[in-house]
Amino acid sequence: xxxxxxxxxxxxxxxxxxxxxxxxxxxxxxxxxxxxxxxxxxxxxxxxxxxxxxxxxxxxxxxxxxxxxxxxxxxxxxxxxxxxxxxxxxxxxxxxxxxxxxxxxxxxxxxxxxxxxxxxxxxxxxxxxxxxxxxxxxxxxxxxxxxxxxxxxxxxxxxxxxxxxxxxxxxxxxxxxxxxxxxxxxxxxxxxxxxxxxxxxxxxxxxxxxxxxxxxxxxxxxxxxxxxxxxxxxxxxxxxxxxxxxxxxxxxxxxxxxxxxxxxxxxxxxxxxxxxxxxxxxxxxxxxxxxxxxxxxxxxxxxxxxxxxxxxxxxxxxxxxxxxxxxxxxxxxxxxxxxxxxxxxxxxxxxxxxxxxxxxxxxxxxxxxxxxxxxxxxxxxxxxxxxxxxxxxxxxxxxxxxxxxxxxxxxxxxxxxxxxxxxxxxxxxxxxxxxxxxxxxxxxxxxxxxxxxxxxxxxxxxxxxxxxxxxxxxxxxxxxxxxxxxxxxxxxxxxxxxxxxxxxxxxxxxxxxxxxxxxxxx
Numbered sequence: 001x002x003x004x005x006x007x008x009x010x011x012x013x014x015x016x017x018x019x020x021x022x023x024x025x026x027x028x029x030x031x032x033x034x035x036x037x038x039x040x041x042x043x044x045x046x047x048x049x050x051x052x053x054x055x056x057x058x059x060x061x062x063x064x065x066x067x068x069x070x071x072x073x074x075x076x077x078x079x080x081x082x083x084x085x086x087x088x089x090x091x092x093x094x095x096x097x098x099x100x101x102x103x104x105x106x107x108x109x110x111x112x113x114x115x116x117x118x119x120x121x122x123x124x125x126x127x128x129x130x131x132x133x134x135x136x137x138x139x140x141x142x143x144x145x146x147x148x149x150x151x152x153x154x155x156x157x158x159x160x161x162x163x164x165x166x167x168x169x170x171x172x173x174x175x176x177x178x179x180x181x182x183x184x185x186x187x188x189x190x191x192x193x194x195x196x197x198x199x200x201x202x203x204x205x206x207x208x209x210x211x212x213x214x215x216x217x218x219x220x221x222x223x224x225x226x227x228x229x230x231x232x233x234x235x236x237x238x239x240x241x242x243x244x245x246x247x248x249x250x251x252x253x254x255x256x257x258x259x260x261x262x263x264x265x266x267x268x269x270x271x272x273x274x275x276x277x278x279x280x281x282x283x284x285x286x287x288x289x290x291x292x293x294x295x296x297x298x299x300x301x302x303x304x305x306x307x308x309x310x311x312x313x314x315x316x317x318x319x320x321x322x323x324x325x326x327x328x329x330x331x332x333x334x335x336x337x338x339x340x341x342x343x344x345x346x347x348x349x350x351x352x353x354x355x356x357x358x359x360x361x362x363x364x365x366x367x368x369x370x371x372x373x374x375x376x377x378x379x380x381x382x383x384x385x386x387x388x389x390x391x392x393x394x395x396x397x398x399x400x401x402x403x404x405x406x407x408x409x410x411x412x413x414x415x416x417x418x419x420x421x422x423x424x425x426x427x428x429x430x431x432x433x434x435x436x437x438x439x440x441x442x443x444x445x446x447x448x449x450x451x452x453x454x455x456x457x458x459x460x461x462x463x464x465x466x467x468x469x470x471x472x473x474x475x476x477x478x479x480x481x482x483x484x485x486x487x488x489x490x491x492x493x494x495x496x497x498x499x500x501x502x503x504x505x506x507x508x509x510x511x512x513x514x515x516x517x518x519x520x521x522x
Contacts, residue, residue: 007037007083008076022081026088032374034088034383035073036148045081054082066122068115070139070148089146090385090407094135094200103202106229110257112145112200113232116193117253119147124186124250131184133192134173135199142385142407171214172206176242179215187244190253194239195223203227205240232257363399363428368488370424371519372406377512381408381420392425398435401427416505417495422513424491436485439492440467443481449473453500457482457507464514466507470500482510489518 003012003025010027017024022040029035044050055077061084062072074085092100104112116138123130130149139146169178175191177184198205205223206214223240225233235256241247248256374383386406394400403425410418423443429435453470468482478498484491493510497503 004039007039008074008079008085010035010037010074010085012037027085035085036070036088037083037085039081039083042081051077051082054084058084060126060128063126064122064128066119068119068144068146069122070146086148089139089141089148091139091141091146094138094140094145094196097140098135098200098202103227104200106231109197109200109229109232113193113197113235114254114257115145116147116196117250117257119145120186120189120193120250121254123147123189129184129186130189130192131178132169132173133189133196134170135196136170138196171211172204172218174215174218175244176219177244179218185244186249187247190239190247190250191241191244193253194236197232197236197239198223198225198227201227201229363430366400366428366521368426368518369402369521370404370426370489370491370517372404372422373516375411376408376420376422376516377509378413379411380413381513382411383407384409392427397430399428401425401429416502417497417509419496420509420513421494422491422517423494424489424517426489429485429490432485432487432490434485435490436467436483436492439490440469440481440483443483443492443494444469444471444473444479452478453503455503455507457504459508459511462511464511466510468503468507468510470497470503472498480506482506484510484514489514491517 003015005012007025007027010029012025012027014026015023016026016036021044022038024036024038027035027037040050040054058072058075058077062075065071070086070089072084072086076083098104116133120130120133130147132149133147137148139148169192171179173192173195175184175188178188195205203224203226205225206217206221207224208214219242223237225236225240228236235248235253238246238248239253372383372386375381384407387404390403392398392401392403403423405421405423408420408422410420423439425435425439450472451469452472453468455468457466457468458464459466464484464486466482466484468480470478470480472478480495480497480500480503482493482495482503491514493506493513495506495509497506
């Protein structure tokens with residue numbers, strides 16, 4: 001199928017899907033950021049009624065923030081085919097995750113329910129009603145679930161523009177008032193949240209069958225909660241109450257799902273009077289359009305960001321926080337998605353270091369930096385998500401250091417490895433080998449890990465020695481990590497590899513990836 005070459009200022013790469021409103025494309029900004037662009041169908045674009053509604057929804061959607069949503073970064077309601085661009089969030093949908101890994105247990109359901117409640121808080125705070133919350137509109141990203149709306153959320157004001165008696169949404173997740181074509185409020189989203197939790201537990205609140213049959217049961221029959229653990233059935237039953245007035249608010253749901261959660265203490269101190277700088281969402285988000293996103297303070301990241309396994313250090317088994325428990329279900333490799341380095345947007349301190357530095361030696365001059373190309377190793381891996389480059393605080397043996405991290409998925413050319421995650425630092429280092437080992441430890445160490453294989457490998461024709469380990473841990477199953485520290489960069493590559501006999505292949509692949517990531521500074 002022919003793809004549009006460009007939508008607005010974004011170059012289209014491929015189609016992501018199609019729905020009732022139009023088609024969604026993966027596209028990239030001029031700066032290389034990935035966005036999901038939804039383009040309205042031609043018959044809708046020709047309808048002035050639709051354009052009026054679309055304009056209202058876009059203005060309201062621009063104001064939505066929060067941890068569990070995808071921000072709107074650009075839109076053009078006046079285009080020949082109106083379109084909306086949001087940050088692209090990599091990851092499977094909840095539907096895909098459940099198909100691959102099966103239903104969630106009670107701790108996961110509680111954490112998942114709390115995350116959805118926070119998402120609804122953010123949406124409703126801007127006067128929006130999602131109206132189509134369902135497993136297919138929830139992305140299970142590395143840093144936790146994200147609520148999307150490829151039909152885009154409708155503003156409260158736009159309900160006046162909806163034809164009376166018309167139901168909008170997905171049968172099986174529609175609140176009774178929606179199914180009857182009545183005016184809806186924010187309680188309709190809470191009803192859908194309850195139905196989503198039943199689905200996440202492996203059930204179906206209103207069974208299977210035709211759309212009309214599903215809507216009839218949602219209006220007239222009690223939901224089937226048999227798939228849910230006993231501990232959360234009362235909460236979900238309240239969400240699925242027929243009367244909107246009897247459903248809990250998102251704030252109340254947070255109290256019910258996470259009653260014993262201690263107040264959050266920031267890992268990094270935030271200045272009392274920060275200097276605002278624009279920051280982007282986690283993952284491959286696009287640069288925000290003017291007025292589209294709020295600003296946030298720049299905060300220096302820790303020297304070596306906490307690894308994904310740090311969740312295993314911080315919480316007992318069975319009580320791992322949301323972003324670890326839910327992301328771990330996705331893959332053994334990308335098990336926990338939040339590190340301190342995500343917090344920063346700042347100027348890159350382009351600098352370099354020498355291999356044989358000492359603590360009292362002068363800092364060397366800059367020669368190279370690390371980048372995250374769209375493809376690695378001759379097109380074997382394609383960029384899936386990346387984090388913003390993070391300025392790291394200075395130490396006695398390191399200065400002007402910048403941290404980067406990205407995830408890549410294997411293309412049709414991939415054979416041995418299907419997923420890789422790269423982490424790296426560039427700056428002014430006095431002892432890069434020591435920093436290599438520290439970076440590697442930050443990736444693999446949990447306190448419960450078992451090293452299956454450990455080698456120092458110099459691939460044929462290379463002057464760089466790679467330190468490689470195959471490590472198992474309850475926090476992330478089994479991974480193989482290869483790291484380097486040379487005259488310009490420090491980096492590590494994680495592979496979805498559990499066979500220690502293939503560690504030499506991992507080292508050879510790391511060499512190719514390192515060569516693609518290192519870029520001379522002009």
